[in-house]
Amino acid sequence: MKAHSTEGDERLPDSADSAATLDPEEQLDPAALERTQLTRLRAKLDPVLKGNDFYRNKLASAGVGTAADLTRLDDLARLPFTTKDELLDDQAQTPPYGTLPTFPPERYVQEHHTSGTSGQGLRWLDTAESWDWMAKCWARVLRAAGVTRADRVFFPFSFGPFVGVWSGVEGARRVGCLVLPGGGKDSLQRVKAIMADRPTVMVCTPTYALRLAEVAAEAGIDLRGSALRVTIHPGEPGASLPATKARLAEAFGAAVFDHAGATEVGAWGFECHAQDGVHFNEAEYIFEVVDPVTGAPAQEGELVVTNLGRVGMPAIRYRTGDFGRLHDRPCACGSRYRRLAGGVLGRLDQKVIARGVEFYPSGVENVVRGHRETGEFAVDLYRRGSRDEVEVRVELGGGDTDARTARIARALRETLGLRVDVRAVPAGTLPRFPVKARRVTDHRALG
Ligand SMILES: [Zn+2]
Structure with missing residues (x-):
C-alpha cells in the first residue's frame, strides 16, 4: 500500500488522527445503543411533530402524537413505513417540496434531486444543521477507510443535482482533506488529473472507476503509479463484490472500500x-x-432506515429498496x-426473476469480473415460447473465446442456479456508464 505523510499541527473536530479508533457508540452493548437511539429519536420527533405535516399526519394514524408516546425502541415498529412512491405523490400534490419539510422555506440551504427512473425524481431540502449532519455521516465513511486530513480527495464527477458528491465533499472538508473537484472533464482528462494532481483518495461509482481504469489502459497510463491509496465507491454494490473489488485494487494499486447511502x-x-x-x-x-412482502423483521430482506439527525426533511422507517443480508x-x-x-x-426493483430463480445483477457481475480480460457485460431477458431465456453478453479480449464463454456460463450456472447463454462480443462495443450502470434489459414485457 502506498504511504503518505502527515504534517501540520492544526486540529479539526473530525481530523482522523484517530482513523482506526472506534466511535463511543460503536462500543456500546445493544441495549445501551438502543437507549441512545431512542433518546435521539425522541429529540428529533419533537420538532418534526410540531412543524412537519407529512409525519404529524402519518404518526397520528399510528396513535403517536408526541415523542413521549415512544417509550421503547420497539415502539418504532408501530409506526407505518414511508415509501418513495408516497413521497413522490406528496410532492406532486403539494409542489415543489410536498408536506415533508419541517421548517419554513427560509431555513433551508441546499436542494438536491434523486435521479428518478421515470420522470421527476424526489426533491430533497437540507437546513444548515441537517447538512452538517450529512457531512458528519460522510466523514464517518472516510475515516473508516483510513482517510485523514493529510489526504487529497478527488471526485471524478460532475456536480449536478445528486446529493452524493456534494455531501461527500462536505465530509472530506470536515475531515480536513484537500478536495479536488473532477467535474467538467472527460474520462481521459480525469485520468491525467489523477496522475498530475496526485490525489490520494478517489470517490466514484465502481462502474465509473473501472471505466477510468479502461481509459487509462488504452492511453498507456498505469494508475498504479498514481498517489491513490484509497478508493471509495458509492452508488452500486460493486466494491463489496470480491471480483470487482480485486479488479479495482489491481487497477489503482489502492485499498478499495464500499459505501452505501441514499438521497x-x-x-x-x-x-x-x-x-x-x-x-x-x-x-x-x-x-x-x-x-x-410482509414487512416482518428478517435476516435477509429490504433495508428500512430511520435517520436521527436530519430534522429538516426527515426519514422515518423509510423503505430504501436496498436488499441485503445481516452478517x-x-x-x-x-x-x-x-x-x-x-x-x-x-435494488429490489432490479431483481431479476427468470424461470422461478431470483438474482441481482451484482451476482452476474461478480462472476464476469472474476474471469480475466472481461470488459463490460449486458444481461438480456427473453421469453421464447413459455420459457425465460437469460443471455449474458460479455466483452472478451484475447483469444479462444469459446472456451472462456463456456467457463463463464458454467460459473454463472453454479452461482445463480440457472442456465445462462453467454456470448462473447468485441471489447469496447457495449455501453459505458458515466455514473451508475444499467446492464439488464428485460425484453419479455415487450413481446
Ligand atoms: Zn468492521
Missing part, C-alpha cells in the same frame, strides 16, 4: 478496514431489515455496529 436518508453505511461487509452507522440511524458474526474491527454481509446486494 432520502444520507450516507448510512461504511466499510471498515476489516473489509467484511458494510457497517450500519448506528449512532446516526436506526436500521431494520424486513421481508419485502451473523461480529466484525474483526471491534465495532459493535451491525453490518450487511457483502454490502447491499442489489
